[in-house]
Amino acid sequence: MMSKFITLLPEELHASLQNKYNEGFIYLLDITAVDYSEYPQAKEEAYALVYIIRHKSFQEHILIKTYLHTLEIETVTDIFKGANWLEREVYDQYGITFLHHPNLRRILNHHQFVGHPLRKSYPITKGQLSYEVDDLIDEMNNRLLSKNVVCRLESGSFSECNKDLMFLNLGPSHPASHGTIRTYVALDGETVEAAVSEIGYLHRGFEKSCENHSYNQIVPYTDRLNYCSAISNNIAYVKTVEEMLGITLPLRAQAIRVMLLELSRIEDHVVCLAAVLVDMGGLTNYWYMYNPREDIYELLSKLTGARLTNSYMRVGGMTNDLYEGFEEDLKDVIKKVQYGVEETLSLIKHNRIFHDRTQNVGVINAQDALNASMTGPNLRASGVPFDMRKDTPYYGYENYTFDVIVGSVGDVYDRVMVRFGEIQESIKIIEQVMQNLPEGEVNIKDAAITLPHKEAVYNTIEGVMNHFKLTYEGVKVPAGEYYSSLEATNGELGFFIVSDGSGIPYKVKVKAPSFTAMSAYPDIIEGSQLADAILTLGSLNIIAGEMDR
Amino acid sequence: MEINTQTLPLETAITTRLDDAIGWARESSLWPMIFGTACCAIEFMSAAASKYDISRFGAEVVRFSPRQADLLIVAGTITYKQAPILKQIYDQMSEPKWVISMGACACSGGFYDNYSTMQGIDEIIPVDLYVGGCPPRPEALLDALLSLQKDLRTHTYNPDRHKDFKGLLDDV
Known part of the structure; x- marks a missing residue:
């Protein structure tokens, strides 16, 4: 199965995206480019842009492709706010210019980088040193001007318009930056007047690396996308490849995947909640929430051999079936998770400090969240009931009873409480899966896709050859282009894969939920207090x- | 230096070498600065949480300010974009200081052999201890901590040990 494209001329793209928007396709999923210069079949032009948009009913998405005659095209940031960073990424990685873009500059690579790494002509290992960090001053000045915080004097210099601004870097090395995020803020007292975020400090070339690894070799790389819930990335990726191959998994494999997706969701939400409560000063909650996470690690390392980066999935199934006694272990873990959640909730549910610190703080309303392409719990907290498990069910999610948790305001409180609610719903799903876990195989039987049993490899020449060919050449995916996604812990996690028919993908693009959430962040925190920005x-x-990535 | 205080009268004086006394003090008062960027940082969180509990070894006062820390734990992938920041943080730490490189990415770039990833932090700053694994288990990090402590206890601290080190960013 391959995706259907609407192919447009670059000149008509902006107008037709506007038409599609008016028809109800209000949600931009992704923008990416493809460099066809090394593609085996000749294409119309060397570069094409791909836009993926979703209807407001959330049940269908369409892909729009345009072949570029020149490496320039009109921006769509005036239609979709979420396009801002996505277009910057395409500019950074492919060197395609978006005309009238408000802030077209590199986003993932450093500012001293020369060239565009995702072009096929760029050598994969050619690193370039960065000697200094971008000061972001021009971006900040534009931001301040656009918000009328400063005025430009006739002499060309700036005046602070009765404000006493102080500039501060939050991150990239900052206890609350959760990794490597940098936000440069202009403060008036404790109030954030303007903010610009810089990302890319953990850009480790996932998409380029995919272009010289076989389909199954990419699974470990996907672990390290959202490392808090590695298995859900594994599943999102192999699900896309399997749909390209046109295969359906055995029912047992589907059920195990659902169970592990939900377990990953719990695993991820637990660490997010623990961290956000620490940011608020509630260290006790961290111990209550982190201990059950350790128990999940124990369970997963027993099942997969690794605590954190599991690499459990393979194209066509998974490495091994559940072990004997898994169900009892799982029940035990769920009990501990429930205990941790109950204890934490008893500390914060009626806690005045918690309420005052979180309610009406860091608000983003439904309209803005949609326009910024936010997804997952962050979008649901704003009151949009978009959940792929309900809207476009896969792996039999339609057979399980669970609720979609939505918030009403879109503040920190809602985002925290939606996650608490989702942990409970995930537990419900896991219990239903385990009650009706089908018997049978966990891998499809197809010598061209899944590895033979070790017994056959060690004892028969056919087995050895099969094993060798599949390992050496990789699973051969039919030529074509395809986008598929699922509801991962942070929202819609999608993969757009271009195959040239070989065992190595021609291009892989991840539609990452955190990317668009982060692009909305400066807008959310402007006008709020610095301490609230941390919580947000x-x-x-x-x-x-x-x-x- | 193990002393059973219960058998000694309170007025007892102990003679020791200054080196030993300082080493003994340093050993149990390491203040780590955690430079966590990726998956390894999550495993560091495990090492700090109750099950593995890094505070058993006197190194739980995690400081995010390099000026208050003497042990830099680099946990996670360092990209070329991140490199000048890591170097700046290392330079801001005052002597004596030590560096633990946690995980395959920090040690060698791991399996990210591409245009954006530094092939090991020892290209820009000197490293005292390497911890393998992707990510290493918390026990591995604790083991590195213990061997550093043993080194502090048994060897005189040598501030010149990285004197000849020259990183890729040191020219500018």
């Missing part, structure tokens, strides 16, 4: 690994 960042659960 924690509650958005930005994971640098998937944001920067």
Whole structure:
């Protein structure tokens, strides 16, 4: 199965995206480019842009492609606010210029970088040193001017318009920056007057690395996208490849994947909640929330061999079936998770400090959240009931009873409480899966996709050859382009894969939920207190690994 | 230096070498600055949480200010974009200072052999201890901490040990 594209001329792209927007396709998923210069079949032009947009019913998405005659195109930031960073990324990685973009500059690579790494002509290992950090002053000045915080004098210099501004870097090395996020803020007293965020400090070239690894070799790389819930990335990736191959998994494999997706969701939410409560000064909660996470680690290392980076999934199934006694262990872990959640809630639920620090803090309303392409718990906290498990069910999610938790205000409180609620719903799903876990195989039987049993490899020549060919050449995916996604812990996690028919993908693009959430962050915190900005960042659960890739 | 205080009268004086006394004090008062960027930082969180509990070894006062810390734990991938920041943080730490490189990425770039990832932090700053693993288990980090402590206890601190080190960013 391959995605259907609407192919447009670059000149008509802006107008037709505007039309699509008016028809209800109000949600921009992703913008990316493809460099066809080494593609085996000749294409119309060397570069194409791909836009993926979703309807407001959330049940369908469309892909729009345009072949570029020149490396220039009109920006769509006036239609979709979320396009801002996505276009910057395409500019950075492919060198395609977006005309009239408000702030077209590099985003993932450092400012001293020369060239565009995702072009096929760029050698994968050619690193370039950065000697100093971008000071972000021009970006900040534009931001301050646009918000009328400063005025430009006739002499060309700036005046602070009765404000006494202080400039401060939050991050990239900062206890509350959760990894490697830098936000440069202009403060008037404790109030954030303007903010600009810089990302890319953990840009480790995932997408380029995919272009010289076989499909199954990429699984460990996906672990390290959202490392707080590695298995859900594994599943999102192999699900895309499997759909390209047109295969359906055995029911048992589907059920195990659902169970592990939900367990990952718990694992991720637990660490997000623990961290956001620490940012608030509530260290006790950290111990209550982190201990069950350790128990999940124990369970997963027993199942997969690794605590954190599990690499459990393979194209066509998974490495091994559940072990004997898994169900009892799982029940035990769930009990501990529930205990941790109950204890934490008893500390914060009726806690005045918690309420005052979180309610009506870091608010983003539904309209803005949609326009900024936010997704997952962050979007649901703003009151938009978009959940792929309900809207476009996969792996039999339609058979399980669970609720979609939504907030009403879109503040820190809602984002925290939505996650607490989702932990409970995930537990419900896991219990239903385990009650009706189908018997049977966990891998499909196809010698071209899954590895033979070790017994056959060691004892038969056919087995050895099969094993060798599959390992050496990789799973051969039919030529074509495809986008698929699922509801990962942070929201819609999608993969856009271009295959040239070989065992190595021609291009892989991740639609990362944290990326768009982070692009909305400066707007959310402007006007709020500095301490609240810290909480807001924690509650958005930005994971640098998937944001920067 | 193990002393059973219960058998000694309170007025007892102990003679020791100054080196030993300082080493003994340093050993149990390491203040780590955690430079966590990626997956390894999550495993550091585990090492700090109750199960592994790094405070058992006297190194739980995690400081995010390099000026208040003497042990830099680099946990996670360092990209070329991040490198000048890491170097600046290292330079801001005052002597005596030590560096633990935690995880495959910090040690060697790991499996990110590409245009954006530094192939090991020892290209820009000197490293005292390497911890392998992707990510290393918390026990591995604790083991590195213990061997550093043993070194502090048994060897005289040598501030010149990285005198000849020249990193890629040192020219400018």
